[in-house]
Amino acid sequence: MATLPAFILRWIEAPRPEADAKPAHSRALRDPYQLRSLPQDDLFFFCKRIDNSRLVREPDPRAKSACWSAIGVASLAVAILAGVLVPGAASRSAGYRLESLRAEERRLVEERRTLDLKEAELLSPARLDQLAHNQNLVTPKSDQVFHLEGDRPGAVVAMVKNR
Amino acid sequence: MVERRLIVLVVALAVWSTAIVKKLASLQLAHHQEYARKARRRQEVPEAIPAPRGSIYDRNGEPLAMSLPTQSVTVNPTRLPDLGVAADLLEEVLHMRGSGLYDKLKQAYDKGRGYLVVKRQITPEEAASVRALPVDWIEIESASQRHYPKGTLAAHVLGGVDRAETGNAGIEKALERTLHGEPGQELLLTDVHGRGISSRQAIEPKPGTPVTLTIDERLQFVAERQLAAAVEERGATSGSVVVMNPSNGDVLALASYPTFDPNEPPETAEDPRRENHAVGVAFEPGSVFKVITLSAALETTNLRPETPIDCGRGSITLFGRTIHEAEARGGYGVMPMAQVLIRSSNVGAIRVGMRVGQQNLYDYVRRFGFGQLTGISLPGESRGLVRKLPRWTSTSLASIAMGQEVLVTTVQIAQAVSAIANGGLLVKPRLVLKRGAETVPQEPAVRAIKPETAFTMQKIMEGVVMPGGTGFPEARLIGYSAAGKTGTALIFDLKTKRYSHNYNGSFAGMAPLTNPAIVVVVTLNGTHGDGGYGGRAAAPVFNAVASEALRLTDVPRDLPDDPAKMRVAAEAEPASDLAIAGLGAGPNILQDADDPEKPAERATGVAIAGHTVPDFQGMTMRDVLTEAASRGLTILPDGSGIAKVQDPPAGSFVRQGERIRVQFAR
Numbered sequence: 061m062a063t064l065p066a067f068i069l070r071w072i073e074a075p076r077p078e079a080d081a082k083p084a085h086s087r088a089l090r091d092p093y094q095l096r097s098l099p100q101d102d103l104f105f106f107c108k109r110i111d112n113s114r115l116v117r118e119p120d121p122r123a124k125s126a127c128w129s130a131i132g133v134a135s136l137a138v139a140i141l142a143g144v145l146v147p148g149a150a151s152r153s154a155g156y157r158l159e160s161l162r163a164e165e166r167r168l169v170e171e172r173r174t175l176d177l178k179e180a181e182l183l184s185p186a187r188l189d190q191l192a193h194n195q196n197l198v199t200p201k202s203d204q205v206f207h208l209e210g211d212r213p214g215a216v217v218a219m220v221k222n223r
Numbered sequence: 224m225v226e227r228r229l230i231v232l233v234v235a236l237a238v239w240s241t242a243i244v245k246k247l248a249s250l251q252l253a254h255h256q257e258y259a260r261k262a263r264r265r266q267e268v269p270e271a272i273p274a275p276r277g278s279i280y281d282r283n284g285e286p287l288a289m290s291l292p293t294q295s296v297t298v299n300p301t302r303l304p305d306l307g308v309a310a311d312l313l314e315e316v317l318h319m320r321g322s323g324l325y326d327k328l329k330q331a332y333d334k335g336r337g338y339l340v341v342k343r344q345i346t347p348e349e350a351a352s353v354r355a356l357p358v359d360w361i362e363i364e365s366a367s368q369r370h371y372p373k374g375t376l377a378a379h380v381l382g383g384v385d386r387a388e389t390g391n392a393g394i395e396k397a398l399e400r401t402l403h404g405e406p407g408q409e410l411l412l413t414d415v416h417g418r419g420i421s422s423r424q425a426i427e428p429k430p431g432t433p434v435t436l437t438i439d440e441r442l443q444f445v446a447e448r449q450l451a452a453a454v455e456e457r458g459a460t461s462g463s464v465v466v467m468n469p470s471n472g473d474v475l476a477l478a479s480y481p482t483f484d485p486n487e488p489p490e491t492a493e494d495p496r497r498e499n500h501a502v503g504v505a506f507e508p509g510s511v512f513k514v515i516t517l518s519a520a521l522e523t524t525n526l527r528p529e530t531p532i533d534c535g536r537g538s539i540t541l542f543g544r545t546i547h548e549a550e551a552r553g554g555y556g557v558m559p560m561a562q563v564l565i566r567s568s569n570v571g572a573i574r575v576g577m578r579v580g581q582q583n584l585y586d587y588v589r590r591f592g593f594g595q596l597t598g599i600s601l602p603g604e605s606r607g608l609v610r611k612l613p614r615w616t617s618t619s620l621a622s623i624a625m626g627q628e629v630l631v632t633t634v635q636i637a638q639a640v641s642a643i644a645n646g647g648l649l650v651k652p653r654l655v656l657k658r659g660a661e662t663v664p665q666e667p668a669v670r671a672i673k674p675e676t677a678f679t680m681q682k683i684m685e686g687v688v689m690p691g692g693t694g695f696p697e698a699r700l701i702g703y704s705a706a707g708k709t710g711t712a713l714i715f716d717l718k719t720k721r722y723s724h725n726y727n728g729s730f731a732g733m734a735p736l737t738n739p740a741i742v743v744v745v746t747l748n749g750t751h752g753d754g755g756y757g758g759r760a761a762a763p764v765f766n767a768v769a770s771e772a773l774r775l776t777d778v779p780r781d782l783p784d785d786p787a788k789m790r791v792a793a794e795a796e797p798a799s800d801l802a803i804a805g806l807g808a809g810p811n812i813l814q815d816a817d818d819p820e821k822p823a824e825r826a827t828g829v830a831i832a833g834h835t836v837p838d839f840q841g842m843t844m845r846d847v848l849t850e851a852a853s854r855g856l857t858i859l860p861d862g863s864g865i866a867k868v869q870d871p872p873a874g875s876f877v878r879q880g881e882r883i884r885v886q887f888a889r
Contacts, residue, residue: 166273177286178372180289185441185443186375
């Protein structure tokens with residue numbers, strides 16, 4: 061260590077006996093993986109490269125089943141959620157359709173009544189009489205209508221003779 | 224240290240979670256109903272469920288009156304941001320350019336009115352355009368409007384409704400409770416766009432009940448057309464026609480002239496065109512009433528059709544007053560009682576009436592339903608007026624025997640003649656056939672005269688339409704036997720308190736005589752001159768209407784079709800059946816105030832529940848009809864010769880009005 065106190069201590073302290081002297085070959089015996097130590101710290105780090113390329117992980121049966129269980133639970137949860145939400149959505153959609161059909165029914169009923177009214181106006185006796193008059197048609201008089209008896213009992217056929 | 228922080232964190236999370244759960248519980252459980260109610264109120268839109276007023280149909284199912292929904296645009300003038308802009312916008316959307324809408328809005332705004340109808344009966348396209356406008360000061364109101372698709376047809380029968388669709392006349396008023404519908408309400412759950420999701424009924428709708436009338440629209444049209452033509456041709460002021468089925472009282476047609484269109488609102492509060500002359504206007508009937516006199520004579524005296532009656536030299540003096548025949552002839556001399564009716568002799572009628580006596584004549588007038596309401600389902604019916612016996616003067620008997628000094632309506636005459644046509648039963652005229660799907664039961668008939676009296680009167684009345692009768696040739700039908708009576712009564716002028724020279728010309732008839740299927744009564748008011756007599760003015764209307772009615776109802780003929788035999792050889796004399804009026808010295812019956820008498824009692828008689836059918840096999844048609852008439856039964860003959868088959872069979876029980884079919888063969 062090249063700090064000033066180390067330098068001073070080197071000069072103050074007596075030389076150690078040979079037992080204290082480091083052997084000349086001590087650097088060569090240091091652990092090759094040991095990293096340089098931090099100053100004034102007796103914490104030593106070692107770095108060793110480990111080659112795990114030949115290491116093969118063994119299959120864990122418990123992990124597999126755990127995985128499938130998780131998938132199953134998730135699916136079940138989704139199904140339950142869907143089971144809860146889908147009927148509501150379907151009901152809502154059916155409700156839209158139902159109300160739309162009801163409105164359509166009311167509209168059609170009103171339209172039918174309007175058409176019934178129009179039909180009644182078109183079949184008004186006054187209008188039919190006018191149409192007949194325009195086409196030079198007249199109501200046959202009693203002496204112009206001859207009743208014929210058909211084969212069936214009670215059958216009556218009438219014909220109008222032009223005069 | 225770490226554990227402490229963890230504990231603090233967990234505790235904080237727990238407190239926060241607890242607060243959330245507590246709030247959730249409060250919203251979802253404790254206040255669930257309250258919030259659900261609030262949500263519903265926001266999301267639910269009240270919608271009216273329409274309940275249209277009941278439709279009115281004729282007997283064949285043809286609609287005569289219907290209600291359709293309609294929409295109107297309304298605004299609150301006080302909420303309009305700008306009157307000019309609002310007016311321009313509304314005029315553009317509702318196609319009302321040049322309608323002066325701005326002035327109306329300004330006027331309403333100045334008066335502080337909060338409601339103004341901008342346009343009624345908008346089209347669906349206009350409604351959609353209005354709804355698409357992003358403004359909140361326009362409202363669209365739904366309402367219902369009554370339509371009468373046949374126009375003026377049966378106007379007096381139907382009546383009309385006011386703007387609130389409440390009946391104010393005719394059947395609309397009489398059956399208001401049945402026809403009226405009560406709209407319901409449903410609450411529609413909507414989404415944010417206003418689309419409906421679901422609905423629930425809040426108020427149940429009560430639709431009006433449809434009503435089917437006894438009216439046949441084809442016959443009604445013919446009656447109205449013929450009546451209008453006759454009124455205009457004869458210069459009359461008004462008129463009425465009633466066509467009735469004598470066996471069950473069904474009114475097949477009821478026409479009144481002048482008429483109106485119920486689709487249009489009344490021009491004035493008292494529109495004279497809306498007066499129903501068939502049921503609401505009473506008049507002195509004249510010689511038509513002689514039918515009652517002779518019926519009473521047949522039942523209360525020993526007079527028979529062949530009994531000679533001294534009609535003198537054309538005049539009779541009673542209590543210092545001389546009454547002449549309608550025509551200034553040498554008089555009819557002595558003639559059978561039947562001829563008194565056929566030729567409509569006033570002197571003869573007076574003599575017959577004097578034989579009947581006041582009490583009997585009064586009784587029979589009441590038995591035939593006069594002076595009482597017929598009960599037809601129309602408001603404003605007049606009961607006519609028959610003075611009570613203590614109020615009869617010395618000349619009342621003579622006057623009433625000729626059809627004066629008594630007020631009747633056309634429908635009362637129809638009811639009385641129906642009694643003669645059906646064998647003596649006074650049936651109530653009815654207009655309502657069904658309410659909804661339920662047939663209205665027929666009211667039991669009351670016997671007015673004996674069957675043999677009715678049959679005898681039919682034969683006498685047949686003479687009226689034969690040569691020599693006052694109804695010949697106008698009332699003679701081709702292919703059908705007929706019977707009837709003409710009537711011509713002077714009209715009393717209430718202003719001058721004297722009789723005018725205008726007439727009420729009438730004809731009351733039935734056809735065919737073998738089994739009367741229809742009764743037709745025609746009255747023209749305000750005719751004059753020779754052409755105004757009942758035989759000239761009203762009989763042709765009877766002919767046209769009765770012919771058409773028999774054709775439409777498929778009634779088989781009972782006479783040969785030979786027009787040559789029916790042709791008039793020479794111009795017939797004007798049918799003169801003028802009743803002599805003004806015999807009495809007291810006030811005219813038309814001047815009698817409305818009599819607040821007790822509710823009229825119906826004519827008393829013996830109610831018949833039904834009959835046992837006799838055995839007609841082997842009998843001729845004449846014998847069958849005579850036997851049936853004596854028992855008050857109605858026969859429907861088919862074929863000619865000897866009776867072979869009958870339905871219902873002999874010994875079974877039939878109710879009044881039910882017909883018995885009898886098959887004849889040679």
